[in-house]
Amino acid sequence: MGFHIVKRTNCPIWKKIIFYLIAIFSALAIGGIVLSCINVNPFEYYGKMFTLGTVGNKIAYKTFINYFNELVPLTLTAIALSLAFKMKFWNIGGEGQFIIGAISATTVALLLGPKLPTPITIILMCLAAMVFAGLYGLIAAALKVKFGTNETLMTLMLNYIALYLLYFIGETKADWNFFLQTESARPVFESFSDAVAFPAIRMGKFELNISVILTVLIGVLVYVYLKKTKHGYEINVVGDSTGTAKYAGMKVNKIVLRTVFISAALIGLASAFKVGTAGVLSTAITNDVGWTGIIVAWLAQLSTPMIFVVSSLISLLQCGSEVAASTFSRVDSSFANMLQGLILFLVLAADFFIRFSIVRNKKDEKKEAVISEVKTAENELLYDTDDIIVEQTEEEKTEEEKTEEEKGETDNG
Amino acid sequence: MDNQYAIEMRGISKTFGSIQANKDINLNVRQGEILALLGENGSGKTTLMNMLSGIYTPDKGSIYVNGKIAEIRSPEDSKRYGIGMVHQHFKLVDAFSAADNIWMGKEKAGFVLRKKRYAQIEEIASKFGFEIDPKKKVYDMAVSEKQTLEIIKVLYYGANVIVLDEPTAVLTVQEIDKLFNVLRRMKEEGHSIIIITHKLNEVMSISDRVAILRKGEYITTVNTAETSEQELTEWMVGRKVDLNINRTVVEKTRPLLEVRELTIKSDEGSVAIDNVSFYIRGGEILGVAGIAGCGQKELCEAISGLRPISSGKMIHKGDNIVGLSPKAIMEKGIHMSFIPEDRLGMGLAPSMSITDNMLLKKYRNAKGPFVDRAQGRTDAEQVIKELGVVTPSSETPVRRLSGGNVQKVLLGREIKAAPNVLITAYPVRGLDINSSYMIYDILNEQKKSGVGVLFIGEDLDVMIALCDKILVLCHGRVMGVVHAHKTSKEELGLMMTGALDLTDKHEDKPVGIAKDSLMDEQKDAKEVE
Numbered sequence: 001m002g003f004h005i006v007k008r009t010n011c012p013i014w015k016k017i018i019f020y021l022i023a024i025f026s027a028l029a030i031g032g033i034v035l036s037c038i039n040v041n042p043f044e045y046y047g048k049m050f051t052l053g054t055v056g057n058k059i060a061y062k063t064f065i066n067y068f069n070e071l072v073p074l075t076l077t078a079i080a081l082s083l084a085f086k087m088k089f090w091n092i093g094g095e096g097q098f099i100i101g102a103i104s105a106t107t108v109a110l111l112l113g114p115k116l117p118t119p120i121t122i123i124l125m126c127l128a129a130m131v132f133a134g135l136y137g138l139i140a141a142a143l144k145v146k147f148g149t150n151e152t153l154m155t156l157m158l159n160y161i162a163l164y165l166l167y168f169i170g171e172t173k174a175d176w177n178f179f180l181q182t183e184s185a186r187p188v189f190e191s192f193s194d195a196v197a198f199p200a201i202r203m204g205k206f207e208l209n210i211s212v213i214l215t216v217l218i219g220v221l222v223y224v225y226l227k228k229t230k231h232g233y234e235i236n237v238v239g240d241s242t243g244t245a246k247y248a249g250m251k252v253n254k255i256v257l258r259t260v261f262i263s264a265a266l267i268g269l270a271s272a273f274k275v276g277t278a279g280v281l282s283t284a285i286t287n288d289v290g291w292t293g294i295i296v297a298w299l300a301q302l303s304t305p306m307i308f309v310v311s312s313l314i315s316l317l318q319c320g321s322e323v324a325a326s327t328f329s330r331v332d333s334s335f336a337n338m339l340q341g342l343i344l345f346l347v348l349a350a351d352f353f354i355r356f357s358i359v360r361n362k363k364d365e366k367k368e369a370v371i372s373e374v375k376t377a378e379n380e381l382l383y384d385t386d387d388i389i390v391e392q393t394e395e396e397k398t399e400e401e402k403t404e405e406e407k408g409e410t411d412n413g
Numbered sequence: 414m415d416n417q418y419a420i421e422m423r424g425i426s427k428t429f430g431s432i433q434a435n436k437d438i439n440l441n442v443r444q445g446e447i448l449a450l451l452g453e454n455g456s457g458k459t460t461l462m463n464m465l466s467g468i469y470t471p472d473k474g475s476i477y478v479n480g481k482i483a484e485i486r487s488p489e490d491s492k493r494y495g496i497g498m499v500h501q502h503f504k505l506v507d508a509f510s511a512a513d514n515i516w517m518g519k520e521k522a523g524f525v526l527r528k529k530r531y532a533q534i535e536e537i538a539s540k541f542g543f544e545i546d547p548k549k550k551v552y553d554m555a556v557s558e559k560q561t562l563e564i565i566k567v568l569y570y571g572a573n574v575i576v577l578d579e580p581t582a583v584l585t586v587q588e589i590d591k592l593f594n595v596l597r598r599m600k601e602e603g604h605s606i607i608i609i610t611h612k613l614n615e616v617m618s619i620s621d622r623v624a625i626l627r628k629g630e631y632i633t634t635v636n637t638a639e640t641s642e643q644e645l646t647e648w649m650v651g652r653k654v655d656l657n658i659n660r661t662v663v664e665k666t667r668p669l670l671e672v673r674e675l676t677i678k679s680d681e682g683s684v685a686i687d688n689v690s691f692y693i694r695g696g697e698i699l700g701v702a703g704i705a706g707c708g709q710k711e712l713c714e715a716i717s718g719l720r721p722i723s724s725g726k727m728i729h730k731g732d733n734i735v736g737l738s739p740k741a742i743m744e745k746g747i748h749m750s751f752i753p754e755d756r757l758g759m760g761l762a763p764s765m766s767i768t769d770n771m772l773l774k775k776y777r778n779a780k781g782p783f784v785d786r787a788q789g790r791t792d793a794e795q796v797i798k799e800l801g802v803v804t805p806s807s808e809t810p811v812r813r814l815s816g817g818n819v820q821k822v823l824l825g826r827e828i829k830a831a832p833n834v835l836i837t838a839y840p841v842r843g844l845d846i847n848s849s850y851m852i853y854d855i856l857n858e859q860k861k862s863g864v865g866v867l868f869i870g871e872d873l874d875v876m877i878a879l880c881d882k883i884l885v886l887c888h889g890r891v892m893g894v895v896h897a898h899k900t901s902k903e904e905l906g907l908m909m910t911g912a913l914d915l916t917d918k919h920e921d922k923p924v925g926i927a928k929d930s931l932m933d934e935q936k937d938a939k940e941v942e
Contacts, residue, residue: 228783228784228786229782229783229784230776230777230779230782230783230784231782232784233769233772233776233784236762236764236765236769237762237765237773240762240763240764240765241761241762241763244760244761244762244773245762246719246739247717247719247739247749247760248739248773248774249738249739249740249743249774
């Protein structure tokens with residue numbers, strides 16, 4: 001009895017959702033087994049985690065404020081990365097760009113904050129963070145355009161330069177170093193929360209930070225930019241085939257530079273939001289959003305609305321596990337990282353079932369049934385621009401690889 | 414033993430997702446015969462042959478080799494049963510010598526490369542009358558040599574049944590003759606041969622029997638001697654088809670595009686186009702014939718501004734276009750459609766919809782920062798309707814269309830742009846008869862409306878029938894420009910291989926320079942000033 005794998009032309013949306021839900025629940029189940037092994041009741045733990053411990057909590061609004069503070073930089077970073085990824089520019093330098101942005105914003109806050117009115121300082125913080133993060137991202141883009149270097153390696157290495165620059169600033173006590181508190185003997189970052197604070201809209205006890213509203217606004221703008229504008233069209237064409245873009249008379253280098261700058265600048269803006277709400281720089285300022293953002297962008301298949309959904313869930317996971325960790329001392333908050341990895345892994349596995357169906361050999365009636373099912377699915381032709389890249393890699397496989405795959409499949413069966 | 418089939422395929426079915434590539438196909442090949450496998454694009458010929466060579470396994474049905482059922486699950490199995498396939502795209506290692514390419518696939522060859530492998534390969538080559546130097550590296554070989562090597566490779570591993578997938582697509586007329594002689598000799602030795610080709614004249618000349626597939630279904634098998642090209646076409650297409658290309662004669666204008674002493678370098682830095690001059694008038698189709706890879710691509714790229722030229726002039730309606738950006742050249746009305754081997758590499762964004770692809774060259778024209786998708790959709794729907802593109806909708810990504818439909822979309826867009834010079838390279842590459850004729854009609858329409866068409870083609874029969882004049886290239890040099898109605902395939906073939914040079918035929922009139930050139934006029938005008 002053998003099995004073989006047949007490509008689905010289209011998968012109805014309800015089926016997709018079911019596959020993804022199965023993946024997420026499987027991840028939670030595996031996490032649950034791990035929890036049971038260390039004598040923690042998984043239901044209690046998950047209950048605490050997904051409600052963020054707000055049930056029966058008097059200061060629940062604080063948890064929500066925290067949640068949004070984590071959510072904003074992650075969402076914005078993922079949106080920014082998706083711009084570059086759409087163009088098949090593998091910007092994995094989100095961390096570095098975020099750090100440079102954070103340092104720039106802090107510089108403005110510390111130096112100009114006491115002198116200028118708050119709104120102007122905030123605007124200058126955002127602008128400085130955007131410009132310098134954008135320029136930092138531009139390094140890798142310019143090298144790629146000019147010398148054909150690999151942007152993955154370049155952005156990766158630039159991450160470490162930025163990270164160690166931040167460490168250097170954070171640990172060097174010297175007269176010039178205005179980033180550190182002067183009165184403290186140990187190196188501690190100077191806080192500017194008294195001078196500059198991002199405005200928030202009060203809703204009872206809850207405060208909705210302006211950065212949340214701005215992030216939603218930017219999300220809408222990026223969505224329109226990608227889907228409707230000429231620039232967005234160019235990004236899509238360049239991502240699809242640079243040869244075709246040149247043939248159509250597009251200035252590919254210019255488009256690459258422009259898009260990478262915008263992508264990095266938005267990451268800079270995310271960092272300005274982050275330091276602006278925190279009121280202080282720290283060596284862990286990024287909270288790994290440069291990495292997590294990549295995961296979010298991919299899980300959302302580069303679709304802007306989906307990025308909001310995915311990043312809300314990932315932030316829930318991270319915030320929730322921090323809250324749960326305070327109740328369950330046995331479980332470290334890095335449990336969330338493991339869970340996040342599991343979910344990513346299984347969702348990608350679910351992707352396989354969305355694109356292929358497994359058909360049993362020899363039993364012909366059953367196969368016919370699957371074929372007709374796929375055919376009906378084809379009728380409701382749903383074309384999703386956002387699965388382009390995932391499918392593209394499939395296309396790129398050479399015939400030999402396909403042969404091997406085919407062989408592998410028959411061997412398995 | 415006479416009636417025993419070397420290969421018999423019974424009730425073979427294969428599906429890919431929702432696509433039924435093969436449906437209940439019966440095919441048989443006798444020992445010592447040449448069977449031609451005929452069918453339109455997407456009729457499942459290659460899929461069927463891939464099942465024979467173990468690349469795919471059939472969903473249903475069985476294969477018999479010499480009367481016994483065969484389990485072919487991998488290319489190794491297929492080799493063991495004595496089946497060998499020569500693929501359309503050669504599977505050779507460029508950096509290896511001919512002998513090493515053959516040696517590579519040998520099981521139990523041991524770790525040591527022995528000198529005697531050269532002698533062994535030479536022996537098998539001479540047995541079948543091949544000329545090949547076993548020590549020659551593949552990257553030094555011409556296309557025909559590579560193909561010979563592929564065939565020797567298959568024979569070396571003791572193949573009794575040889576499958577050739579479109580072997581003649583890349584060869585010149587003379588090389589095709591040579592190949593056919595080899596095939597006939599192999600047949601005499603008792604080998605069975607299955608040959609896939611689109612060219613009916615080749616089917617008629619080489620095969621003993623013809624098997625026809627249509628849309629994944631088996632239609633019939635006929636004796637070649639008892640059929641005709643017309644009949645084969647009808648079986649293949651399923652209805653009557655007019656096989657004539659009408660060459661209309663149209664009033665010609667003064668030269669639209671003039672190219673003078675053009676030299677272009679290839680990516681590797683060698684000279685791809687060497688001192689080439691030609692001109693195109695409105696209302697004529699100028700064919701460019703030449704063996705694959707003798708500068709056609711570089712020429713197309715240079716004219717459309719994608720590749721810098723080393724020296725020479727290019728004049729469009731009296732204006733210089735050398736050094737202009739691709740966009741500026743496009744705006745002058747010069748449009749290029751180049752169909753590369755993979756059909757998608759240049760000119761289309763495969764993951765994007767037909768609508769978006771229609772906008773590729775004119776998205777800038779919309780006012781404001783937004784792309785005018787409504788315009789694209791109207792264009793897409795028009796092209797779909799006028800050219801009969803088979804697609805679920807105008808929003809389907811181009812990648813999901815079959816080869817012929819992709820080409821229609823590309824050509825449709827170029828024509829929609831209302832060019833005055835249309836450069837089209839391999840527009841019918843790999844297309845079946847029906848779609849090909851549709852493309853020829855489109856080109857003729859363009860010619861009638863006064864467009865100058867540069868047609869870079871492969872099939873000499875078609876070029877002779879369609880073009881007004883034919884420019885022949887050999888290794889980037891012009892071998893002459895001939896009138897299509899005065900030339901023959903043989904003459905063109907000789908010119909393509911460089912054996913015949915007609916550039917000095919008329920001493921008074923140099924090749925490729927128009928009598929009423931706008932280029933000279935421009936110069937004269939300057940001198941008068």
